[in-house]
Amino acid sequence: GQQVMQIPQYQHVQEGEDFTTYCNSSTTLSNIQWYKQRPGGHPVFLIQLVKSGEVKKQKRLTFQFGEAKKNSSLHITATQTTDVGTYFCAPLHGSSNTGKLIFGQGTTLQVKP
Amino acid sequence: DTGVSQDPRHKITKRGQNVTFRCDPISEHNRLYWYRQTLGQGPEFLTYFQNEAQLEKSRLLSDRFSAERPKGSFSTLEIQRTEQGDSAMYLCASSLAGTVTETQYFGPGTRLLVL
Numbered sequence: 381g382q383q384v385m386q387i388p389q390y391q392h393v394q395e396g397e398d399f400t401t402y403c404n405s406s407t408t409l410s411n412i413q414w415y416k417q418r419p420g421g422h423p424v425f426l427i428q429l430v431k432s433g434e435v436k437k438q439k440r441l442t443f444q445f446g447e448a449k450k451n452s453s454l455h456i457t458a459t460q461t462t463d464v465g466t467y468f469c470a471p472l473h474g475s476s477n478t479g480k481l482i483f484g485q486g487t488t489l490q491v492k493p
Numbered sequence: 494d495t496g497v498s499q500d501p502r503h504k505i506t507k508r509g510q511n512v513t514f515r516c517d518p519i520s521e522h523n524r525l526y527w528y529r530q531t532l533g534q535g536p537e538f539l540t541y542f543q544n545e546a547q548l549e550k551s552r553l554l555s556d557r558f559s560a561e562r563p564k565g566s567f568s569t570l571e572i573q574r575t576e577q578g579d580s581a582m583y584l585c586a587s588s589l590a591g592t593v594t595e596t597q598y599f600g601p602g603t604r605l606l607v608l
Contacts, residue, residue, distance in 0.1 A: 413596075422584060422599040423536060468535050478549065479524055479588055479595050483535030 384469055386484035394492050399456040401487035403469030411472055412452045413481065414443060418465040423483075426454075426467075459491045495519075497600035499585050505606045506575055513571045514603045518587030525568050526597060527560055528584040536584055542568060543590060575607045 384405045393399050403412065411430040415423040427436055429445035429452060436443045442455045456463055466488045470481040498517045506512050518525050524543050528536035539558065540550045544565040557575075562568040572579055582604050586597040 422601050423586075425596045425598070428594045428596070470535070473538070478541070479590060479597070480526070480538055480541060480549065481536075481597065482538065483528075485533070486535050 384471060384482065384484040386469060386487050388487055389485065390488050390490070392490045392492065393459050395461060396458050399459050399463070399489055401454050401467050401469075401489075403452045403454075403484055405450050405471065408449050409452075409471040410449075412445060413470045413472070414452075414454055415468045415470060415483075416465050417468065417486070421465075423468060456489075459489070461491050461493050464489060464491050497585055497587050497598050499583075499600040499603050501603055502601060503604050503606075505608065507608050508577060509574055511571065511573045512575055512605065513569055514583055514585075514605075516568045516570070516585030516587075516600060518567070518585070519598055520566075522587035522589050522598075523565070524588045524590050524595075525562055526586040526588070527568070527570050528586065530582040530584055530602070531580075539570075539583075572605075575605075577607050580605055580607045 384403050386403050413428045414426040416426055417423045427443050432449050433447045434445040440457045444453045452469055466486040468483050468486045470483045473480040473482045500515045526541040527539040529539055530536045538551055539554055540560050542562040545562050557573045560570045582602045584602045585600045588595045588597045
């Protein structure tokens, strides 16, 4: 079935350093969503990418969708302690009509102040 | 808009007991999803509803699990004869089908511990 792999699984950075997490799929994706889950919290939607090569920015966060629509990345510039949490990529499974998401295992980010 | 709510937030039960969880989605959302999340993993899809119809159920879901959404509003997830392996966070999410970005809004989850 459709699966995505996220790397790295964990990342510890010093506050102010950059951070990147990568999401890779063996199959072409119709779209991909990114979620953030704070420790003890629930997943919160960040963004959706649909187009090949798409790049979207939200303040210090930059999201990319690969040209082949098989990979995606999230880059955080100058991390802050508020960025702590687990970041999940979640492509829609199969046809986008179902709305069903397949989550990767996530990348957990720790930021040292 | 009060967001997605789930009840209870925590449940401790003994192996073999039945448990039922409730999810109240965002009022205008017609899709409702159930996920299960264990420590260190991403949410795993269990089932979803569009209005009152259960449209898909994960093949990983045993027959001990059943979900309902009788009036197309709130939903319940029941686990019969619980096992220790059922211990997890059960997340509910809702969305509005047909929108350009079908964002799923998650509830706070019900954390289940089976002793």
